[in-house]
Amino acid sequence: MNRDYRVLIDCRDEKGLVYKISKVFYDFGLNMEKNREYVDAQNGKFFMRSEVRGVFEPDKLSGALRAVLPEGARIRLVEPGKKRIVLMATKENHCLGDILIRHEADELEAEIVGVVSNYDLLRPLVEKFAIPYICVSHEGLSRPEHERRVLEAIESFGPVDYIVLAKYMRILTPEFVACFEERIINIHHSFLPAFIGANPYKQAYDRGVKIIGATAHFVNNNLDEGPIIAQDVLPVTHAMDWEQMRNAGRDVEKVVLAKALKLALEDKIFVYANKTVIFD
Amino acid sequence: MNRDYRVLIDCRDEKGLVYKISKVFYDFGLNMEKNREYVDAQNGKFFMRSEVRGVFEPDKLSGALRAVLPEGARIRLVEPGKKRIVLMATKENHCLGDILIRHEADELEAEIVGVVSNYDLLRPLVEKFAIPYICVSHEGLSRPEHERRVLEAIESFGPVDYIVLAKYMRILTPEFVACFEERIINIHHSFLPAFIGANPYKQAYDRGVKIIGATAHFVNNNLDEGPIIAQDVLPVTHAMDWEQMRNAGRDVEKVVLAKALKLALEDKIFVYANKTVIFD
Amino acid sequence: MNRDYRVLIDCRDEKGLVYKISKVFYDFGLNMEKNREYVDAQNGKFFMRSEVRGVFEPDKLSGALRAVLPEGARIRLVEPGKKRIVLMATKENHCLGDILIRHEADELEAEIVGVVSNYDLLRPLVEKFAIPYICVSHEGLSRPEHERRVLEAIESFGPVDYIVLAKYMRILTPEFVACFEERIINIHHSFLPAFIGANPYKQAYDRGVKIIGATAHFVNNNLDEGPIIAQDVLPVTHAMDWEQMRNAGRDVEKVVLAKALKLALEDKIFVYANKTVIFD
């Protein structure tokens, strides 16, 4: 029976990799439906993403690939299908609502298994869609204690592939982030690295910029410094105060976050040297 | 007691209009909080939108303005506040859902009084938000008969300021349009005037364009030829088939439609010579 | 001695093409420095562009490739280097000047071997850069006669790889176009297929669009209907008359034309079914 798989390979670059990999696919009788490669010549790194179809045993394919690849190669075989995601949010509904509407239309390769928020405000919206909502208030709690409870909430939803910070306005500790390496996607409301930190729209207004933006990125240990997945901008004028910039910016935020989420769900992102290689 | 009003004037251009109008405001003791004018020199037309605040009787202000303006001037005094809108849709949920989420966050100066569709598909989504949904199937009905029933459905919601075609995929007759002159906003899924008519994404794919877009416009008697309110685009590549273009295009459609709707709700649009003057 | 070549292949799609092609490269001891493929699944077409480096005889490589490819495959081996281009223009200097400045900075993989115009206006600009300029006035000539003389002018510059219509405002006959199949690049001052034909800025102004654009395309037999290479747009408002749109549009025109020209010079364009596959 035909299987569809996404094969993701990254390894040290050397001569003949495309030949060796495509030979394995050919020997297994697989069709390469789509294929993208990238060589980072400066760092001697090779990246490849193939969509293959055929009759095969994934373990054997994986083994055959490993046999021809340089030592230390990372090989991932991913079967297309719905990934399990948890959304986190604070008070604003635009990113959260946007993902809920896409989910409702079955536009995402994902099942939203639950939503966690530090407020109870968004519960009515989320529960309209029959999705579990857990409020973990941060009030009166130390950061580690709050995060411990958030983790418990997430775990209560079962296994999780990605956590999407859909305007979750609290900083996460390295300990929390370490539990979900390269699996937490955040939307920051500026074109990073401009306006790191709190209230970037206010910062943008004060600086008098003519363009504002949004950045979706994986979360790492340093605030707003993780690998960037997607960015977009929109023009602003002197006539807009910072609340107007914030309102206008929401449309960019939600579209950029959804774009990044889709790339992740479709296994189109490699992370390397705090940057992303994206085969869109 | 202070009143806030939007004063919209359009008339034949002549010397001294700004002076005469601002004198009336001054004599009434009004603050002009915001002000925009535009002179179409070619056609000798003057447009002005002012936001005024003060203690005054609207009728008297209107009369005083009329006294200083050229014959045939159009003067509109609009009190800011929620306008009553009806949404119409067919099967796709992205534009409809986007407006529902904005409505839920009180982002729009509007109350959605009801939704009309020629299918029953979107009922579950709309009813989550406790908004009346009427399905008027077109099957087995002549176009006039179908529209008669749609009109009845709309009327059942009470008075209506704007009708928003949020991916309503049927053509409206001049008779229907005449009932809501300059009050029906449509989103067309191409950068008009390119790709008028059916399946513009398929047309765009066949033509091999490198950019696709969306256009929000008022509906007039000719398909896709009404006054354009807002447009935006996004880049595409040869590697996208038309369904991928359609999916990517949805993000532009919903943002452009919402932008146009906001402009209408905030009384920032003048229509003239099948074009719009927009004071954003 | 190491050679760098660009290998461009397009053929009927079949299983194993990447394997077979990369095997040839591997057997020849070549490094694939860069590689892009695309399969048009709908039409069963395969496209591949590779940058290879190594010690080899081009004819032998070509023959080895042909041996493994389906019948009718098109194989092009292109050595990187300056292509010979002729610019054609009428009165406006912005596209022409832009290419001259890029040429001066050695930014293009091209040598401008000459400029042909139907006016003498741009001669001073061109001759500043010590480039031959031939004026072939169309006045008093039939179209075929004019084109015959233009052809003579072009031929007087020696062999030509590409002809760039840098705002050349005359229509070319199929006979002329046939002499330079897929080798004439034109810039049209609208986002095609909107506003085909004369004065698209006036058309755009009359229609009241909120976005204008430019399209670079190969010229075929039908006016403004050739394969599109690159497009871009910029926002406009009601406050701009058509001359202001034209002036603003010039910046888009010159950037889009230069982008298309670079893609052509770097052999990154395949033409198929009146569309382009672009490996940028």
Added chain:
Amino acid sequence: MNRDYRVLIDCRDEKGLVYKISKVFYDFGLNMEKNREYVDAQNGKFFMRSEVRGVFEPDKLSGALRAVLPEGARIRLVEPGKKRIVLMATKENHCLGDILIRHEADELEAEIVGVVSNYDLLRPLVEKFAIPYICVSHEGLSRPEHERRVLEAIESFGPVDYIVLAKYMRILTPEFVACFEERIINIHHSFLPAFIGANPYKQAYDRGVKIIGATAHFVNNNLDEGPIIAQDVLPVTHAMDWEQMRNAGRDVEKVVLAKALKLALEDKIFVYANKTVIFD
């Protein structure tokens, strides 16, 4: 005889300013051809730019305006016409060449009275256009001494309205800047405030951004921190190294710089609180 003037007013905001100003214009029998106002409500500041036409003595108009405006009002009456500009550059020709081509086509309200560079590289380009070129090498000179000689070079061209740093890659001292307050326009090759300082394309590459940009701004005492006039961006991918980003970015740089220059030449910029109010 009819005069055309641009009237630029900025002052403390108070009730009735539009009325009082337009009354003066009316009493002088002037036509207000174009008019834009902006009130910065937060800071209580009023800005207005009018294009007026009529028979009048500028001094009397100015006096009449002063009589009705709050104390400390800044009133500028500017007659449209060519401003005198000096260009400064280092090695790259794209911004400089772009302005030269525009100048050649009489697209700018400006006369380029001279070019100053710290290298002799661009001399052949500039002299093609019969524009004086002075090379002031910085080698072996202290910064103050170098700037003293640059100043002398500039002064040798006669009176100067604006200095345009068309990729002039040296930092200017506060002393130099003070000689041309709000009259030096710089292009910085990033979307400020991201990537202040040296080699922003390298910084952008290292950070892995998906968008790069350019910023035109007035120069003040702090590097890259002056009031922003115009910005634009373009998308980039992981596949571009920093030189490719730099090359692609040049198109944005030259267009953004030209846009800012035009706004300045047409007296459409107010500077306030290290920001710009732009009536485009």
